[in-house]
Amino acid sequence: MSDSVRVPRPPIGTFEAANAVELAVAERSGFVENRHVGSAVVLGQDGERVLAVGDPDSLVLPRSTMKPFQAVASIGAGAALDPEQTAIATASHAGTAEHVALVRGILGGIGMDASALRCPAALPADREAREQMLRSGGSASPVFMECSGKHAAMLAACAANGWTTADYTDPRHPLQQHVKDVVERLTGEKIAHTAVDGCGAPVFAISLTGLARGIHRMASASEQSPFALYRNAAHVHRSAREHPWAISGHGRPDTVLMETLGGYAKAGADGVMTMSTADGATVAVKVLDGSVPAARVSAVALLAAAGALDKASAADALERMDTTIPGGGAPVGRMRPVV
Structure with missing residues (x-):
């Protein structure tokens, strides 16, 4: 082979379908229309792995499930946020x-x-x-974008440090370098790859296990910790739990899950879901076809399968979340877990 010919390396990416398992199905009129495969991991209240399916040690892009880590970083860098503002900093709001x-x-x-x-x-x-805004003559604005709370918190951190603001989403910016450090410290993993999220901010590739570990550490952190990282993590987690309407919206699935189960729930785009119970048990899910509803029902079912949720509470949460599939204006089926 000529020295000038190079064999291309395979692109870095998430786990393959061959390593995934069926997590949920969409059933329409008694017919299984879609099968959703993925990977997941559940950590017990002590942070130890109690259940794993598929390949939870491969990398994923956590998307909006990374927002609580970003909020911890913004507050740690000096953003002065009250509890409701802290909650919106973690939000994919309506x-x-x-x-x-x-x-x-x-x-x-x-x-x-x-x-x-x-x-x-x-x-x-x-x-x-949306209809009210359009009737009043309004138009699209970044402030309405679901990630605007996270971005506002990032700007507050920049203002506190005298950092430039026009380029705060650049991965080389001091703020984003600080976010990267916080993500690494909470997840216990070195960042293997940096991508651009839908909102324009960096998103860091980590494993589902690392993602679950980071959420668990936030859920079990204390605001009396001698370490600022964990004080801030506890503040962010408590603020989100106490203001669940802010992280999504009244009647929206993540808010409903938090109100029903009393823990924490945060979905990310393209089939990522994280949840933690009141005692800290945590699940992280990635559905390969990007279905967020499939990831949500799987997360609830996996916590129940691991004994972290009782089955009645899990069934009630799924019912309140409304997983029905419509046909002709009426419910004809539902998204249901198979784990």
Whole structure:
């Protein structure tokens, strides 16, 4: 072979379908229409692995399930946020007036407005809020984008340190380097790859096991810890649990799960889901086809299978979350776990 010919290395990526297991199915009129495969891991309240399916040690892009780590980093870098503002910093919110008020409050506290946000412009995800905005002559804005709380918190951290703000989403920016350090410390893993998330901020590839470990460490952290990292982690986790409406929206699945089960729930785009119970048991799921509903029902079922949730509570959570599949304007099936 000529020295000038190079064999290309395979692209870095997540686990392959051959290493995945069936986690959930979508059933329509008694017919299994879709089968959703993936990987998952459950950690007990002591942080030890109690259940694993598929390949939870391969890398995933955690997407919005990384937001609580980013919020810990922003607060650790000096962002002064009250509990509700802290909750919105972890949110994939619906863009209601209440959500937007929190985001504007963070920005106003540092003398900025929505024009400083580097997330894309969007319309509110909440239908009522979207229709009201359009009737009033409004238009898409970064402040309505579901990640605007995270971005506002990042700007607050930049303002506290005198860091530049026009480039705060650049992976080389001091803030993003700090976020990377926090993610590594909470997950116990070195970052293997950096990608660009849908909102424009960096997202770091970690394993599902590392993701679960990081969420578990937040769930079990104490605000009286001698270490600032864990004090901040406990503050972020408590703020989200105490204000579940802020991290998503009234009636939306993650908020419903938190209100029903009393723990923590956070989905990420493209089939990622994390949950922790009140006593710290934690699950992380990745569904290969990117179905977030499949990841959510799987997470609940896996916690029950591991004994971290009683089966009645899990069934109630799935019912309240509304996993029905419509046909002709009426329910004709549902997304259901198979684990």
